[in-house]
Amino acid sequence: MEGLERIRYWLKEQGYDGIILSRRDNYTWITKGNTNHVVQNCEVGVAALFIRENTVDIIADSSDSARIAKEQNSLEGNRVLVHWYESMEEFLADYLKNLNVVSDTGVAGTRNVQKELVTLRMQLTEEDLKNYQMIGAQCAGIVEQICKEAKPGQRENEIANRLRILCIEKGISPDCVLVGADDRILNYRHPMPTDKRIEKSLLCVLGGEKRGLNISLTRMVYFAPVPEELQEKYEKLRYIFACMQLVMKEGMSYSEYFGKIEKLYEEAGYKDEWKLHHQGGPTGYGCREFIVKPSTKGCIHAGQAYAWNPTITGVKCEETTFLGKDGLLTFTRTKEWPRKTIATPYGDFDVADILQR
Incomplete structure (x- = not known):
């Protein structure tokens, strides 16, 4: 309709x-x-x-x-x-x-x-779905290009401005651009870009809009071997993220869904980390139509888009996906970025790697 x-x-x-x-x-x-x-x-x-x-x-x-x-x-x-x-x-x-x-x-x-x-x-049409796939691929391609071009010594603002330019060239409104380097990734969940120069690590986030549809994604880069502690955190976060994607089903209440998120964090050994940043929510014609909280009313439905973004201090996962009747579709997945298949009790899900440069 x-x-x-x-x-x-x-x-x-x-x-x-x-x-x-x-x-x-x-x-x-x-x-x-x-x-x-x-x-x-x-x-x-x-x-x-x-x-x-x-x-x-x-x-x-x-x-x-x-x-x-x-x-x-x-x-x-x-x-x-x-x-x-x-x-x-x-x-x-x-x-x-x-x-x-x-x-x-x-x-x-x-x-x-x-x-x-x-x-x-919130219920997407076939035309919405077609547009979303195109816009998601464009946004992901831009962020991944930026991450592959970035070099130690560049300022966060240089990276952010380059990202904005590439978005505008493709008719994408870069509504949210976060670029953080090194200690700022550890200290802030929302690292608004500054003149800080990149040393060893980079986090790049885009919230882009085109034709009214909103895409959200995050990518991380390391210009050295990823520290063991950080890699361990990321592996646990990837498992949380994969479960968050695959546990969704038609009619599941948001309160039940959030309860599962809390349990995943606790099982990973990071019980209270979910309290430090929102976990995302349904998307579409709003960056988030609303942020899902433990008290959120309503249910998950097939035919809608979602942008979940769990974090553990220093690492973040974020993609824009679509819950269809026949399964899950990731709008922001490309063949050019390394990924790892994460096995969960709910099935397997490919999650982006930290790119090592």
Whole structure:
């Protein structure tokens, strides 16, 4: 079922007359890749969709109305112009008068149903899946290229900027770029890049978005033999990560799933390490649609994408995967990066190695 069809079915089921969508993520989801923003680092765009049972209006002010209606209007919505000097809030309040309308922002006093929309958009279509495979391969290829080109003596910021450039060249928005070297990998779970020079080790993380779909992955490099203690940690983490991927099944509650994560850390001898960094969660049209916690409600479902990212101090595993009816698909796996097959009680799973240079 396509996004527009899902929205309309949901509106009818809930008894609403319509919905206003103005968040960038929802606009891109419902239009299959269109955008409604001008400023890059904003959550809400400059155009809104007003979706009803049989109509779609595309509402924007005079600065962007013509462009959006012609170039970012795959739903062929009716153009509704608001003058730039008028209040959009007041316009919508009048436009929606006497209608039972909800929205993804709470604009004009409407009920904010963003949480419900996240649930609606998490189930990926065949087109989403095809796009995800392409975007995942591109993101993984970029990160792995960066890691193979990096040299001791380079600054973290040099690596990060090169990564951003390669992403932008392929139309990928590098929303999260983490680059850490040596002791900063040991000290910080989120090593924002600095001018520190690489000595022996490098961690590179990308959260990239293209066509609304989000990819997350991590790769590690060592410019010397990997220390025995660190390799031991990584082997234990790889086992945790492989189990986290393979234990997922349709209908498993997130609370049960997280209980298994806690047990895996404890069995590995790192009982409290999960408390030092989140473990990830479902992804798709949000970097994480939500972070899974011990108290998270809801269930794992086939047909959805996941980005789990367990850590033990100094090492991290992270990929973006898809739980299909016939098994697990890794969007961020390439043939160019060394991997090791990890045997678990739930089956075997290939996990990225630390690249030794």
